[in-house]
Amino acid sequence: MKIAVLGTGRVGHALAGKFVSLGHEVTMGSRVTGNPKGAEWAENAGGLARAGSFAEAAAAAELVVNATPGRVSLAALAEAGQANLDGKILVDVSNPLDSSHGFPPTLTVCNTDSIAETIQRTYPQVRVVKALNTMSAPVMVEPGRLHGSHDLFMAGNDAEAKATVSGLLQEFGWAQEHIRDLGNLDAARGMEMWLPLWLRIFMQQPQGKMFNIGIVSE
Amino acid sequence: MKIAVLGTGRVGHALAGKFVSLGHEVTMGSRVTGNPKGAEWAENAGGLARAGSFAEAAAAAELVVNATPGRVSLAALAEAGQANLDGKILVDVSNPLDSSHGFPPTLTVCNTDSIAETIQRTYPQVRVVKALNTMSAPVMVEPGRLHGSHDLFMAGNDAEAKATVSGLLQEFGWAQEHIRDLGNLDAARGMEMWLPLWLRIFMQQPQGKMFNIGIVSE
Numbered sequence: 001m002k003i004a005v006l007g008t009g010r011v012g013h014a015l016a017g018k019f020v021s022l023g024h025e026v027t028m029g030s031r032v033t034g035n036p037k038g039a040e041w042a043e044n045a046g047g048l049a050r051a052g053s054f055a056e057a058a059a060a061a062e063l064v065v066n067a068t069p070g071r072v073s074l075a076a077l078a079e080a081g082q083a084n085l086d087g088k089i090l091v092d093v094s095n096p097l098d099s100s101h102g103f104p105p106t107l108t109v110c111n112t113d114s115i116a117e118t119i120q121r122t123y124p125q126v127r128v129v130k131a132l133n134t135m136s137a138p139v140m141v142e143p144g145r146l147h148g149s150h151d152l153f154m155a156g157n158d159a160e161a162k163a164t165v166s167g168l169l170q171e172f173g174w175a176q177e178h179i180r181d182l183g184n185l186d187a188a189r190g191m192e193m194w195l196p197l198w199l200r201i202f203m204q205q206p207q208g209k210m211f212n213i214g215i216v217s218e
Numbered sequence: 219m220k221i222a223v224l225g226t227g228r229v230g231h232a233l234a235g236k237f238v239s240l241g242h243e244v245t246m247g248s249r250v251t252g253n254p255k256g257a258e259w260a261e262n263a264g265g266l267a268r269a270g271s272f273a274e275a276a277a278a279a280e281l282v283v284n285a286t287p288g289r290v291s292l293a294a295l296a297e298a299g300q301a302n303l304d305g306k307i308l309v310d311v312s313n314p315l316d317s318s319h320g321f322p323p324t325l326t327v328c329n330t331d332s333i334a335e336t337i338q339r340t341y342p343q344v345r346v347v348k349a350l351n352t353m354s355a356p357v358m359v360e361p362g363r364l365h366g367s368h369d370l371f372m373a374g375n376d377a378e379a380k381a382t383v384s385g386l387l388q389e390f391g392w393a394q395e396h397i398r399d400l401g402n403l404d405a406a407r408g409m410e411m412w413l414p415l416w417l418r419i420f421m422q423q424p425q426g427k428m429f430n431i432g433i434v435s436e
Contacts, residue, residue, distance in 0.1 A: 104404060110411070111324050148434040153415070182418040186322060190415030193328070197371070197408030200400040201433060213431040215419060216366040 001168075004029050004057035006076055007067030008037035011093055014137035015065055016041065020048045022171050029057025031079065058084035063091065063164070070096030070115040070192075071108050077119060086125040089161045092116045092188070093132045093140075095195050104196060116188035120157070127161035129154060130188035131169065134198065135212045143173050143212075150214040151178045155187035180215070219386075222247050222275035224294055225285030226255040229311055232355035233283055234259065238266045240389050247275025249297065276302035281309065281382070288314030288333040288410075289326050292340060304343040307379045310334045310406070311350045311358075313413050322414060334406035338375070345379035347372060348406035349387065352416065353430045361391050361430075368432040369396045373405035398433070 005016040006029040019026045027050040030038040038051035050060070058064050058080040068076040073094045077085065096108040096115040109115055116130040131154045132140045139146060152174055156162050166179050182190070205211055223234040224247040237244045245268040248256045256269035268278070276282050276298040286294040291312045295303065314326040314333040327333055334348040349372045350358045357364060370392055374380050384397050400408070423429055 104407070106329050111328050111414075146434045146436055148432070150434040153418075155418075180419065180422065182415075182422060187418045189322070190413075190418045193411040194415045195408075196329075197400075197412045200371075200373075200405045200408050201398065204398065204400060205435065209436045211433050211435040214366070214434045215429050216364045216368040216432045217423065217429040218364055218427045 001025070002060055002062045003027075004061035004064045004080075005067055006030075006054055006057060006064065006080060007069075008035060008041070009067065009069070011137045011140070012065075012067040013041060014141050015067055015093070015132075016049070017045060018141035018172060020045050024048065026050070027052050027057040027060050029054040029080065031076070054080040055084055058088075061088065063089045063168075065091045065093060066119070067093050070094040071098060073115055073119065074122060077123065082123060082125075085123055087127075089127045089129060089158075089164055090119065090123075091132070091165055092119055092128055092130050095133050095192055097195060104199060107192060107195065110189065110193050112189075114186070114188040114192050116155070116192070117185055120185055127156070127158040128185060129156035129158070129161050129165045130185060130191055131155075131165055134191055134194050136210050139210050139212050141172055143178070146210070146212055148214060149175075149178060150212040151180050153180050153182050153187075153191050155182045155185050155191060157185050219243070220278055220280045221245075222279035222282045222298075223285055224248075224272055224275060224282065224298060225287075226253060226259070227285065227287070229355045229358070230283075230285040231259060232359050233285055233311070233350075234267070235263060236359035236390060238263050242266065244268070245270050245275040245278050247272040247298065249294070272298040273302055276306075279306065281307045281386075283309045283311060284337070285311050288312035289316060291333055291337065295337060295341065300341060303341055305345075307345045307347060307376075307382055308337065308341075309350070309383055310337055310346055310348050313351050313410055315413060322417060325410060325413065328407065328411050330407075332404070332406040332410045334373070334410070335403055338403055345374070345376040346403060347374035347376070347379050347383045348403060348409055349373075349383055352409055352412055354428050357428050357430050359390055361396070364428070364430055366432060367393075367396060368430040369398050371398050371400050371405075371409050373400045373403050373409060375403050
């Protein structure tokens with residue numbers, strides 16, 4: 001599959017690297033063509049890896065991953081360009097964290113809306129699927145590194161798009177029964193509002209050990 | 219211990235019943251003396267159970283549990299009366315859910331504040347501990363009913379108060395290592411903002427099976 005990963009941070013690197021290792025063609029997109037982080041990644045990641053602007057990455061892709069910080073995601077997608085996005089699946093991994101007022105960070109949008117829904121409203125022809133934003137990047141791409149069964153959440157209005165994303169997540173190593181489809185995209189509110197609790201648990205983890213949550217039932 | 223449980227809903231009943239079964243003296247408090255739900259509970263729950271107004275319940279107690287809905291908690295505590303609350307531990311189990319605009323419910327307070335912090339600011343001499351709000355009532359009082367290890371969160375500014383609450387939770391059957399102290403009371407924001415995700419998971423549980431989350435680590 002031809003995939004654009006927008007964002008050159010830890011999440012972008014983890015996802016882009018994993019997609020390439022699975023045989024997908026990946027363009028890592030950044031604000032400017034020639035961004036050193038993107039160029040360095042593409043140089044070292046093998047023949048399936050490329051780097052470019054947000055627009056170049058999206059234009060080349062069948063599926064787009066938004067791995068930019070939530071507070072700049074709309075600006076990044078505007079640079080990617082509606083014509084390069086329309087009709088495509090967009091996997092939104094972002095979290096609308098605002099650390100500008102110190103700790104604890106707040107969310108730039110929550111409660112009655114979410115960044116995923118904002119993206120969907122701005123680009124009605126894009127098939128937005130919220131996924132993967134509820135955990136650290138290394139856990140996203142290697143669920144087996146945690147000791148025990150744990151869960152991943154997904155939300156979106158397009159069932160076919162969610163099935164495609166589920167297939168990619170299963171390539172990552174996620175068992176189908178742990179990919180929890182929470183329904184329509186307004187479920188992304190809860191997935192994003194989880195972040196403040198995630199951060200507090202993260203802070204009390206011994207030696208910064210990575211973690212995720214597992215649903216434990218009757 | 220002499221405990222006031224404010225609230226006659228499912229959470230109030232579950233907690234009051236559990237405390238009585240453990241040998242504590244419990245007054246279930248409600249808005250009006252002679253509330254039929256409170257009176258009926260007290261009649262059937264044995265010699266350690268009483269019912270009364272919020273003020274009567276709080277006056278008789280060493281520890282107060284706020285099991286009222288978050289949107290009415292401040293009104294309930296005003297009726298309980300500052301003089302009946304000051305110096306005491308208040309376990310805040312409430313969630314500030316607002317269902318008046320349909321589904322999904324929103325939170326009446328979130329992101330930069332929480333109902334627990336609002337209570338603490340209103341009653342600076344009360345030792346507020348947020349706990350138990352992240353799961354269904356039957357799971358609160360019987361953690362062993364779920365198949366697997368799962369976790370409970372706690373937040374508050376008073377270490378001694380948290381130790382007392384932790385002791386009570388251990389009487390409920392919670393193992394100490396699964397009572398996760400997230401720090402000061404501002405961690406209650408995350409605990410309350412978890413509710414929208416909790417609700418979505420709840421909706422996709424097969425046959426409404428109860429659940430909780432467990433932290434799964436490296």
